[in-house]
Amino acid sequence: MNWYGIKSIFIHELDRFRRTIFQSLASPIITTSLYFVVFGSAIGSRITEIDGINYGSYIVPGMIMLTILTQAISNASFAFYFPRFTNTIYEILAAPLSSFEIVLGFVGAAATKSIIIGCVIIITAGFFVDIEIEHPFLMIFFLILTSITFALFGFIIGMYADNFEGLQIIPILVITPLVFLGGSFYSINMLPEFWQKVSLLNPVLYLISGFRYSFYEVSDVSLFTSILTIFVILISCISFITITFARGYKIKN
């Protein structure tokens, strides 16, 4: 393993995060605070409780998921697309690095940034509502695995995007709607039966449900299905990246 190479990519990417630290952290803090003001106070005062949990507290896991999903995708996609855009990728391709090591460097950095932001959101949320974490290790497991999985997904977008607009299309048109419709701010039990069934087709629902279980021991679907879903997405992303790298598609051709 080229550990120095992996470390170089990792530190190089985190350095970009450090250079834009205010923007990187201020944005999720402000957004989280706004969600609490709008959903927690204004709307939440009319909902009061879901599954016996105060609405403000209930939406915390969904909000964290929303942020780490979008952050992991945008960080990883930008991190890999940017050297392609500036052509500085030549030295990564010329270096004695395997595709696995390249992915480890970029995805590791993007996932780390997402985890840091996830933690910042938990702290921010703590200022607005009471948060209990019933299963802290399960929560950390979901936080890390979701960050890695969606950083991998972002990496795929970074490999395939032809321009900066291409980086935004999937996060805006696919991921954000899936997160919002995946029970971030409600339980699917509140929906009519038909829409409950439709919601079960949304993979993000399983992630949010599992993550929420780690906080309050309440979930829309079984914990096992949630864990299985995240592993399926993870393995799909890894396989896709492996095949793409092997073919050299858009990178080495």
Add this chain to the structure above:
Amino acid sequence: MSTVLKINNVTKTYNKKLKALDKINLQIKKGEIFALLGPNGAGKSTLINSICGIVNFDSGSIKINDLDIIQNYRETRKVVGIVPQELYLEAFETIWNNVNYSRGLFGKPPNYQYVESVLKELSLWDKKDSKLKELSGGMKRRVLIAKALSHEPKILFLDEPTASVDVELRKDMWNVVKKLNHKGVTIILTTHYIEEAEELSDRVAIINDGKIILVDEKQKLMKKLGQKTIKIELENSIENITTKLSKYKFDIDESKKILTHSFNLSKENTDITEMLNDLKNEGLKLKDINTDQSSLEEIFIKLIKENNNELVRN
């Protein structure tokens, strides 16, 4: 000299249409400066990028120090450095961080002393904390060289190293290349500037339309394909070339005072003494004599033209 790089029948086609490399065969010797010459789109950069692992080639094999570059990519890439044609740099990084980053990518532990010596050698030390976007084009090109040298490569590829740099900087770059070569680094450069190849290289290859059309030592090539001309200025104009002088196939200018005789440099025995004697015997008085030798550039243009004509015929 041992061979450090062996390229066998390497072919590369882009989008199943454009054949960028067509069965390339080439061997590079350890410690030499090798110039790869060719017009735009000839396949120079594709060849370098294939060797360095930046582009996947379709068929054939490339070996560095007898190791296949695909099966043994870790060992082979460690000894190779590349300076790209364009100024590919991240704008917001400092020189120091960026050069150390490159060293890490190649699996080398930090060695600040070495990086410092590279930056000093390339006159970049004073600017080490400057952001790359703040540098001039020439400085950026030096940074690219520093990055390529950061992991102490044994083979350095320079893809158009002096493209769009001023004359002074070009000479500076040449000195850097010569210094590196003296330290034992094998240099392979592509260039548009034939003058550059003439100045620096030990051997030259000419590539056109994805094929290597010639590989030879620079001196031999110039001797073999170069022409020398002798211009003889007469005191009085000459009306007719006598039978005795006709064998020299002189070109006569309009004033009929300048005779030009061309001969091939590869010829063992030139007939200059005999020619001068014949001119004297014909009663012609010489005013001045000039000689001129074709440059590598003229040889290059001649070869490319011939090759293109051949391609059209085929």
